[in-house]
Structures are given as structure tokens and as C-alpha cells.
Amino acid sequence: MKKEIKFSLVYRDMWQSSGKYQPRADQLARIAPLIIEMGCFARVETNGGAFEQVNLLYGENPNKAVRTFTKPLHEAGIQTHMLDRGLNALRMYPVPADVRRLMYKVKHAQGVDITRIFCGLNEVRNIIPSIKYAKEAGMIPQATLCITYSPVHTVEYYSRIADQLIEAGAPEICLKDMAGIGRPEMLGQLVKNIKEKHPEVIVQYHGHTGPGLSMASILEVCENGADIIDVAMEPLSWGKVHPDVISVQAMLKNAGFRVPEINMKAYMKARSMTQEFIDDFLGYFIDPTNKHMSSLLLGCGLPGGMMGSMMADLKGVHSGINLILKGQGKEPMSLDDLVVMLFEEVEYVWPKLGYPPLVTPFSQYVKNVALMNVMQLIKGEGRWTMIDNHTWDMILGKSGKLPGELAPEIIELAKSKGLEFTDEDPQKNYPDELDNYRKEMDENGWDYGEDDEELFELAMHDRQYRDYKSGVAKKRFLDDLQRAKDAAMAKSGFNEEEIKKYKRAKADPIIAPEKGQVLWEVSVEGPSTAPFIGRKYQHDEVFCYISTPWGEYEKIMANFTGRVVEVCAAQGAVVNKGDVIAYLERTEFFA
Incomplete structure (x- = not known):
């Protein structure tokens, strides 16, 4: 054994x-x-x-x-x-x-x-x-x-x-x-x-x-x-x-x-x-x-996990490329043609950039340069005209020593731009910053968290952490999720009206109890913003107000815990008794 x-x-x-x-x-x-x-x-x-x-x-x-x-x-x-x-x-x-x-x-x-x-x-x-x-x-x-x-x-x-x-x-x-x-x-x-x-x-x-x-x-x-x-x-x-x-x-x-x-x-x-x-x-x-598995990956060496983002990139530029080709009197390219062209360009670019192992983030750098080169070549222009700053940092040695030698044309391009190569310890390029993040935490009154874990999150992912704290991240995600769901429905052959009916079938309506004007914000304690798709309401939360013809504000409660899937009445809209103001799907999607 x-x-x-x-x-x-x-x-x-x-x-x-x-x-x-x-x-x-x-x-x-x-x-x-x-x-x-x-x-x-x-x-x-x-x-x-x-x-x-x-x-x-x-x-x-x-x-x-x-x-x-x-x-x-x-x-x-x-x-x-x-x-x-x-x-x-x-x-x-x-x-x-x-x-x-x-x-x-x-x-x-x-x-x-x-x-x-x-x-x-x-x-x-x-x-x-x-x-x-x-x-x-x-x-x-x-x-x-x-x-x-x-x-x-x-x-x-x-x-x-x-x-x-x-x-x-x-x-x-x-x-x-x-x-x-x-x-x-x-x-x-x-x-x-x-x-x-x-x-x-x-x-x-x-x-x-x-x-x-x-x-x-x-x-x-x-x-x-x-x-x-x-x-x-x-x-x-x-x-x-x-x-x-x-x-x-x-x-x-x-x-x-x-x-x-x-x-x-x-x-x-x-x-x-x-x-x-x-x-x-x-x-x-x-x-x-x-x-899917693909033997094509052996040639370009790109990680499989990058295929999704790469295909999204190619789909995004595919129609634009064909417009350029049409203007040049050339035949359009299929997506498969474009994939092969990009793979071949990665194979061309990689050794000239010093053979960085194709793993995060360097796989993205090489892929991006190859994609930009493909775009320029199709336009009839030269390579290497669109290299971002992070890729230049890799080329110049700010991330560390490249395994292979840079191509002479890349070295000359860097010199022509007045850029300097370095071989010093990469960490020296990035001075300590925790004190700055402590100051931000203190100014916002944010708790450092158990074992300073919240301080760490801000320091590691500052932009994303600020969006998380403000609630912007969750709103953005829920909007993205709804778009993804709608796109999946549309891809399945449903039209907009059918998608709307499907979402309504899974949801419960918020009904106007009286005729009046819908208000999401009034001068009493209540909602501060109009409901957006994906916003969660608790069962005991005020959903909106109805301003009745006799000058009273009537609270409309959510009455159940759910998320908004459709808003039927805009701020200030007049509704009749029994009209649907919005649809909420009963869900515990997020705690």
C-alpha cells in the first residue's frame, strides 16, 4: 500500500x-x-x-x-x-x-x-x-x-x-x-x-x-x-x-x-x-x-476562470469590430474567429512581456493588452498603443522581477514615454496607510470590529467597504440581480409583459385602501426614499402614505416581509381605492 x-x-x-x-x-x-x-x-x-x-x-x-x-x-x-x-x-x-x-x-x-x-x-x-x-x-x-x-x-x-x-x-x-x-x-x-x-x-x-x-x-x-x-x-x-x-x-x-x-x-x-x-x-x-473544458487553453495559457470575463469582453466589442470591418469592405468575423484571434495574440504578447505566469492579476494584464492590440490591428493601426498603468507597473518592475526578458520593442516604448525601470523591493513603492484608515473610521464613528476586522476590511477594500457601509452596494447588487433575472427570462423567450406577469404571480400586491395621492416622503416619520426594485420591507414597516382628498395622511403598511419587484405608482400619482401601488415578493433572501 x-x-x-x-x-x-x-x-x-x-x-x-x-x-x-x-x-x-x-x-x-x-x-x-x-x-x-x-x-x-x-x-x-x-x-x-x-x-x-x-x-x-x-x-x-x-x-x-x-x-x-x-x-x-x-x-x-x-x-x-x-x-x-x-x-x-x-x-x-x-x-x-x-x-x-x-x-x-x-x-x-x-x-x-x-x-x-x-x-x-x-x-x-x-x-x-x-x-x-x-x-x-x-x-x-x-x-x-x-x-x-x-x-x-x-x-x-x-x-x-x-x-x-x-x-x-x-x-x-x-x-x-x-x-x-x-x-x-x-x-x-x-x-x-x-x-x-x-x-x-x-x-x-x-x-x-x-x-x-x-x-x-x-x-x-x-x-x-x-x-x-x-x-x-x-x-x-x-x-x-x-x-x-x-x-x-x-x-x-x-x-x-x-x-x-x-x-x-x-x-x-x-x-x-x-x-x-x-x-x-x-x-x-x-x-x-x-x-466546458477546452484544449484551446493549452495554447494561450489563460486560466479557465478568466474565460467568462474574456468572452464578455469579446461579446462587448464584437459588433463594433464588425462595423469597422464593414467600413473597410471586409467580411464580418464570427465570435469564434475573434476568440482564435485573441488567443493567438495572447501567445504573441506573453513572451514579449516577460512571461508573467498567467494568474491574477497578471493574466488580466496580458489579456487586456492582447485585446487592445486586436482592436488596433483590426483598425489597421499598430500594437502596444493602449497599455494601462497597472500593466506598466508590471513591465517596469514595480510588482517584482519578470521571469523572462522583455522584448526590445517594449523597452524602447517605455523609454520613449520617459518611464523608468526599477529593481528595488516592490513593497517600498507602497508605504504604510493604517493610520489614515483609523482616522477615517474614527471620523465616521465606525466600530473597528472584533480583532480589528472592520478596520482591516476598510484598509483592504476601501471603495467597496464604503459602499457596503452606505447601503449603496446592496442596492446596486439587487438592481444587478433583477436585471440578470429579467435577462434570463428574456433569453427564455418571454417578452416584457410576460416577464411582468411572471414576477407578479410570485408576488403580493400593496393595495390602495382609499383614493388619494401616493407619497413616499411626508413631514412625519416614514419612508425617506421611494421603494426601489429589490428593497426589503419588514411586515411592520410603513410602505408609503396616501394623501386623501380630505387632507389626511393614511399610512400604508407592508404587512408582510418581502422585496419590491415592481413599483406601479410614482411619487405624487393619484390612485383609486383598490389600485395596486406596488408588488412585493415574500422572501427572506437576505438577513
């Missing part, structure tokens, strides 16, 4: 690689016991990059979500882990050192055991400080190698980086094969090199299934000494996500490894509940193409 292989359920990444949003705290509280009951997971990825940010985007408190998810897992003896972007921490751009340091203190207090620290450039200067900060806070730092396939990303290249990270104190190494393009034989040799030199170090493999190599890669890394494998579960496995735990377990068991048994009754319950979350609201923001 071969060695024991443990499994880690990457529940956060299952959602992140599928769509835009993460489950709410109440949903995480419901799924955690079933994950535990499955009995096959030593670890669960609970939070990290994008998790906090997207919670804020739909108006929920991410700190509550993290604590809610980690608590039952901890009590069951399952380790929890998060994804951490090194210099960028939990966001897409660099973070001051004092904010990075605070992150580990907060996350450890919230119940997160392990932080998976990666840098999109594999820049050790961005990872090593986080190893130190995590240890100081009591967390386990798992240093990460971002896997890609290029002439410079060899076994020797990765082995040297692993040596440096282990020497800096990392007790674990993760092979993050974010696009799933790491070749199985190379990955196996890399694990063998690490294990032969550092047998005490835990090696965890994380491989996406996009181009179809992941199962072969899992078998290779296990044969060469890997300890833990990241897995997913239906209905969010395969496609651009991760292999399903059932298939991985069957393959490894057959190969003679000791693997945990799966409680299939619990698996089916968790599968059904996850589908319920999709049907609730998360599915409206999942690109269906993320359920």
Missing part, C-alpha cells in the same frame, strides 16, 4: 472559477455540516482572494461569512485555508505592509489556519514577508509556486524558488496550476525534487481542469510524493474548475494509495444544496461556458 493522500475541498475557488459571487453567510452555515459529514476532507478552502471583496459587493459583511464558515469546520478538526496574493493580499493591486501584517492577525482570529501565499510573478520578495507575518500571527504559511508552461518555467526554475521559500520558513509548498497547463511529467519531477531535498515539507497540488490534463497531473504528483490534493464536487466540478473528489479518489485508490472514504449520502445532500445556492441567485452570475 502506498502513502496516504489527503483531500482539500476548494469550496471558495469552486465558486470563484465558475462565476462572480460567493455564497452568503447563511448558506455557508448550512453547507458546512454536510461537508463535515462527507468525512473525506482534511482541509477546506473557506475564504481569501476575491471572497471578501465580492461579499462587500453584494452588501454583506465578509467577516461574518468567514467566521460562520470556519467555526463548524474547526470544531470537527478540519483545517481551513485561504488564498493570499502576497504583495496584493486579497485585492488586485499592491497593499501596504502594515495592512498585510494586520490581515494575518485578523484571519487567524477568525479561525483560518493556513494561508496560501502566491505571487503572480513567483517573486520571492513578495512572498517571504508574508511567510513571516503569517507565522507571527499563528498561521501556517503555505508558500506557492504559480505553475505555467514556457521556456523559462522549468523544473530547475521552480525548484530554486521552492528552496528559497522553504529556507525562509515555509513548512508547506503548493503547486498552483491555475490554468491546468502544467505538463504532468514536469509536475511530477518538480514534486520529486522538492521531496528529495525537503522530505518534511508538505506538498499540496491545485490543478484546474480547463484543458484536460489535471487527472494525469494528480496521478504524477502523487506518485512522486505529494501529500494533499485540491478537489471540487458537483455541481461545480470539472469544466474550468477542478476535478471531482469522487473521480480523484477512485483513481488514486486503484493506484494503491490510501485515500479517505466518501459518505455518498452526505455528498448527494451537499451537491443538492450547492445547486440550491445556484438556483437561489448565484447562478445568474455564472457563465455557462465555464462548465
Whole structure:
């Protein structure tokens, strides 16, 4: 019998690689016991990059979500882990050192055991400080190698980086094969090199299934000494996500490894509940193409999770491109033609930009440059005319050293713009800022939160946090959700009137008890703004007022808890007795 292989359920990444949003705290509280009951997971990825940010985007408190998810897992003896972007921490751009340091203190207090620290450039200067900060806070730092396939990303290249990270104190190494393009034989040799030199170090493999190599890669890394494998579960496995735990377990068991048994009754319950979350609201923001695998990803090297945003970009410019082509007397391009052209441009651009591993945020930078180049080429103009500031920061060395050499034309372009290259420690470009955020918290009278977690959220995601605190984020999200629902209905062949009837059928009307003028705001205690689509009313809340012909204001109560799906009477509109003022859907959609 071969060695024991443990499994880690990457529940956060299952959602992140599928769509835009993460489950709410109440949903995480419901799924955690079933994950535990499955009995096959030593670890669960609970939070990290994008998790906090997207919670804020739909108006929920991410700190509550993290604590809610980690608590039952901890009590069951399952380790929890998060994804951490090194210099960028939990966001897409660099973070001051004092904010990075605070992150580990907060996350450890919230119940997160392990932080998976990666840098999109594999820049050790961005990872090593986080190893130190995590240890100081009591967390386990798992240093990460971002896997890609290029002439410079060899076994020797990765082995040297692993040596440096282990020497800096990392007790674990993760092979993050974010696009799933790491070749199985190379990955196996890399694990063998690490294990032969550092047998005490835990090696965890994380491989996406996009181009179809992941199962072969899992078998290779296990044969060469890997300890833990990241897995997913239906209905969010395969496609651009991760292999399903059932298939991985069957393959490894057959190969003679000791693997945990799966409680299939619990698996089916968790599968059904996850589908319920999709049907609730998360599915409206999942690109269906993320359920598909594509060998085309082997050529461009882009992570599967980017396919949704990339296709949205292409759909957005598709009609404009064809208008340009029409004006030039050329044949229009199909979306497939455009996809192939963009993939080919990524292949052209990537080496000239120094082969940055195509992971957040550098995958976005390379894709954006390629997309802009495609647009310019179709117009008959030259490449490289539209490069954003974040991409220039990467090119100039402000994010760290690029793995490969920049093309001479890129160097000349930078010089022509008067830009300067740098090789200093990237963190020096981003001075401490916590005192400024403390001042803002104090001025607003905001509570720092348990273990300074609210201060941390403001410092990490300031714009999103301010929108969350003001209520703007929730309103914006509910508006987006309603648009997504309407678009789904329209796509199903329903016209506007049919959609309206469908929404009304699921809702209850607010009826005018008397003839009069509808007022959302009066000089007595009452509503301050007109109801918007998605706004929630409690059963005992004043919905609006009717100004009667005899000069009285009559309160109209909601009478049940629900959300607005349609407003039928505008401010000041005259209604008759029995007219519908609005429709509310009875729901507990958000706590």
C-alpha cells in the first residue's frame, strides 16, 4: 500500500472559477455540516482572494461569512485555508505592509489556519514577508509556486524558488496550476525534487481542469510524493474548475494509495444544496461556458476562470469590430474567429512581456493588452498603443522581477514615454496607510470590529467597504440581480409583459385602501426614499402614505416581509381605492 493522500475541498475557488459571487453567510452555515459529514476532507478552502471583496459587493459583511464558515469546520478538526496574493493580499493591486501584517492577525482570529501565499510573478520578495507575518500571527504559511508552461518555467526554475521559500520558513509548498497547463511529467519531477531535498515539507497540488490534463497531473504528483490534493464536487466540478473528489479518489485508490472514504449520502445532500445556492441567485452570475473544458487553453495559457470575463469582453466589442470591418469592405468575423484571434495574440504578447505566469492579476494584464492590440490591428493601426498603468507597473518592475526578458520593442516604448525601470523591493513603492484608515473610521464613528476586522476590511477594500457601509452596494447588487433575472427570462423567450406577469404571480400586491395621492416622503416619520426594485420591507414597516382628498395622511403598511419587484405608482400619482401601488415578493433572501 502506498502513502496516504489527503483531500482539500476548494469550496471558495469552486465558486470563484465558475462565476462572480460567493455564497452568503447563511448558506455557508448550512453547507458546512454536510461537508463535515462527507468525512473525506482534511482541509477546506473557506475564504481569501476575491471572497471578501465580492461579499462587500453584494452588501454583506465578509467577516461574518468567514467566521460562520470556519467555526463548524474547526470544531470537527478540519483545517481551513485561504488564498493570499502576497504583495496584493486579497485585492488586485499592491497593499501596504502594515495592512498585510494586520490581515494575518485578523484571519487567524477568525479561525483560518493556513494561508496560501502566491505571487503572480513567483517573486520571492513578495512572498517571504508574508511567510513571516503569517507565522507571527499563528498561521501556517503555505508558500506557492504559480505553475505555467514556457521556456523559462522549468523544473530547475521552480525548484530554486521552492528552496528559497522553504529556507525562509515555509513548512508547506503548493503547486498552483491555475490554468491546468502544467505538463504532468514536469509536475511530477518538480514534486520529486522538492521531496528529495525537503522530505518534511508538505506538498499540496491545485490543478484546474480547463484543458484536460489535471487527472494525469494528480496521478504524477502523487506518485512522486505529494501529500494533499485540491478537489471540487458537483455541481461545480470539472469544466474550468477542478476535478471531482469522487473521480480523484477512485483513481488514486486503484493506484494503491490510501485515500479517505466518501459518505455518498452526505455528498448527494451537499451537491443538492450547492445547486440550491445556484438556483437561489448565484447562478445568474455564472457563465455557462465555464462548465466546458477546452484544449484551446493549452495554447494561450489563460486560466479557465478568466474565460467568462474574456468572452464578455469579446461579446462587448464584437459588433463594433464588425462595423469597422464593414467600413473597410471586409467580411464580418464570427465570435469564434475573434476568440482564435485573441488567443493567438495572447501567445504573441506573453513572451514579449516577460512571461508573467498567467494568474491574477497578471493574466488580466496580458489579456487586456492582447485585446487592445486586436482592436488596433483590426483598425489597421499598430500594437502596444493602449497599455494601462497597472500593466506598466508590471513591465517596469514595480510588482517584482519578470521571469523572462522583455522584448526590445517594449523597452524602447517605455523609454520613449520617459518611464523608468526599477529593481528595488516592490513593497517600498507602497508605504504604510493604517493610520489614515483609523482616522477615517474614527471620523465616521465606525466600530473597528472584533480583532480589528472592520478596520482591516476598510484598509483592504476601501471603495467597496464604503459602499457596503452606505447601503449603496446592496442596492446596486439587487438592481444587478433583477436585471440578470429579467435577462434570463428574456433569453427564455418571454417578452416584457410576460416577464411582468411572471414576477407578479410570485408576488403580493400593496393595495390602495382609499383614493388619494401616493407619497413616499411626508413631514412625519416614514419612508425617506421611494421603494426601489429589490428593497426589503419588514411586515411592520410603513410602505408609503396616501394623501386623501380630505387632507389626511393614511399610512400604508407592508404587512408582510418581502422585496419590491415592481413599483406601479410614482411619487405624487393619484390612485383609486383598490389600485395596486406596488408588488412585493415574500422572501427572506437576505438577513
